[in-house]
Amino acid sequence: MEEKKIILDIRNFSVSFHQYEKGFRKTELAVIRNLDVTVHEGEMVAVVGSSGSGKSLLAHGILGILPYNAVMGGELWYDGELLTEERKKALRGNEIVLVPQSLAFLDPLMKIGSQIRRGKKDRESREKLDRIFAGYHLKKEVQELYPFELSGGMNRRVLVSTALMGNPRLVIADEPTPGLHMDLVRRVMSHFRELADEGAGVLLITHDLEQALEVADRVVVFYAGTTVEDAAASDFQSEKTLRHPYSRALWRALPQNGFQFIEGVQPYVKNLPVGCPFGPRCQFYTEACKEEIQSREVQGGKVRCTLDLHTGR
Amino acid sequence: MKRVNGRMAAVLWLGIAVVFLTAVTLFGWRVAESALMTDFSRKNLPPNGAYFFGTDWMGRDMFVRTVTGLSMSIRIGLLSAGVSSVLALFLGILAAIMGKTVDSVITWMIDLVMGIPHILLLILISYACGKGFRGVVVGVALTHWTSLARLIRGEVLQLKEALYVRTAQKLGVSRWEIAWKHMLPHLFPQFLVGLILMFPHAILHEASITFLGFGLSPEQPAIGIILSESMKYLAMGRWWLALFPGLFLVFTVSLFDMGGESLRKLLAPGSTHR
């Protein structure tokens, strides 16, 4: 198999916020501390982490739409070049596109059609949108509707359509199937799979490992602001091929593996332990885990752990 | 560092407002006597070192008159805003817990009061009370309760859905007891902010209605009276008679406004990163 080109490469990505605590001390709140992801052309990578872990900020960071009080760290590479704020501005909406979670991301007072065309009225845009809608079996009349008039079945396809007005090479899907029925999830996911098969890189941000495994090529496991493992989706077929204790815990929590949940909850960003964030909940917790842990390559994947679960050491 | 510590600024504003207002109120009360003191040897003086705000055509010290007037305005404002906000609290809760009929009657009353321009309603009420102090207090109290009552009503309607309130209901606790024991403590912050933000309006309306001649009697050195009297002397170039008392009034009212807003920000949830 020939090596595909890397479209997105994120190294040591972090996002923190300025915040006031009780009293007047200003603190910096690191929501994402250490995130590494790479996406190749034609590949679908899922970043999986539980709700409230700040995953959306990754999408916002790549697109350059973080709120004013956020500070970003690390390096973002896109198509072999550093992704500066200027490049983000030039590329977003065209080469790099976001598919949002819900209709709340559409202007409630603008008709679907002109909203997707970003207000453009020229023939080219109109024809393009007609083609996209036809591809998703959406009637042309849907363009004349307002977001509140869309039916549940339509709105996912409409949201995905927003991505196709440009020429996407990188599609970021932020929790695109919240609370949906599994059948519908499969259908939505198949849209993203199609995009990947046509050559775009797809970054899927989700809390649902089951969904991710359904379609993704690779899964990046995200815990309390840190990526702990980067594994091929096929590695999740068995617990033994997984490299990090948290990934294994997620695996055991899958329905087909017995719904076993581990004790405790993900720590709030303010009370993170030093070193491995998973430490306090980990059965293999040792002194060594209290230091900064580097990511290393193991068996074609990456892991951030002192232990080598793979070889049982 | 761009937003220089919003919370600190809020507390600072609040502090300044409280200190200033207390000082003006107490000082004005103390010097009330000398505000009426006439001395024709010093009449019509522009502002100078001895009389910061100048003197009027009867030789009265404008600074003393201004502070006394403000002190009176603040006290009237406190009294009428206090009455008005208690009225708002009472009617707001009543509308929310006493069922549909009472609710629509109170909503109707709110629409009614909001339908007549405030100044006009104040004139009417003042006329009904035979003008004077009582007319002002009653007028301001009766015109200012509406928006706070709406707010309280909404809040209580939400609280009614809260689990502990529903549990108390099921246990047979009476409506009044629930309102008193379980709701009032939650309403207090809203009530306090509403009360403080009502002061500025109360003071402004008191000054306006007095200015028009419907409020306090001309013997009292109220801000409205001072400004109304100054009008006759404007054409003669005695600008200081109107400028300083008015500036002082604006300053006082702004302080109240900012103090109230600061308090609202401090008490509001979800403003942590501002």
Add this chain to the structure above:
Amino acid sequence: MKEHLIFTGKKVVRMALLLFCVSAAAFILVSVSPVDPLQANVGQAALGSMSREQIEKLQEYWGAESPPVERFFNWAKDFFRGDMGISLLYRQPVSKVIGEKLQNSLWLMMIAWLSSGLMGFLLGVLAGFREGSILDRIMKGYSLVMVSTPAFWLALVLLMVFAVWLKVLPVGLSVPIGMEAGSVTVLDRIRHAVLPAVTLSITGIANITLHTREKMIDIMESDYVLFARARGESNWSIVKNHALRNVLLPAITLQFASVSEIFGGSVLVEQIFSYPGLGQAAVTAGMGSDVPLLLGITVVSAAFVFGGNLMANFLYRVIDPRIRRGGAWG
């Protein structure tokens, strides 16, 4: 369509009922007053020059003999027929006095209403678009001080600066003193209305700016603006396509709600500039115990305020697709 008619009908009926209640409330207020309007005006030339019939009618409304409820219905019945009674001070039918004064005031109020609405909207949008920018801070500071500034004091300051000190504008009055109403030019009218209109506008702008700014900030923080940005829309495109569209609805409510404030403000401003409008008439009527006129003005002002609310409701239905098409929030 039928739905809209029902909606409009309901609102109109409600407005009529509210107006009735306003007049009843106002009537109660003037009835409980210790001042007897007839006694107060007995020495006035007003009564002397009235016909016996007119005086009888006045007795019927305001005399202490008949019970208040009966008096109210007498008054309301005639009012409904368009007979608002005779003004005790102006010695003319109240409807005629109000008609004349309203004409003068409408000029002033329309200018103030439109300019404060437009300016306030524009400044609020600009300030809210860049929350925390220099422009925003200036606008916010200005508005906060202005909402704390009593209109009558602002009027005094403007009067001092432009009429007394610079002498560029007249002190007041809608027409120059001693000039025949017929020979007054439009320019004269405008010159005399400038200061009152400017005063009213300046105070009106502040409130509208502050509220528009708040709405604008909410919109700029909304998910749909975030998404528009993510789709590469420029600032201009975001303002044009999304912000203006969404801020317009609350702005309409605000604009029509400000009718009441403009009316209230005009009372003070007209008094200071001796502008012969409805506001000044209200003060005169209140001071001179001209009860018929005071009641008439109250009902007319309330009609304007309710009419404004009605317009806002109606425009909302026309503009907001969620109501227009969805029939929600009927």
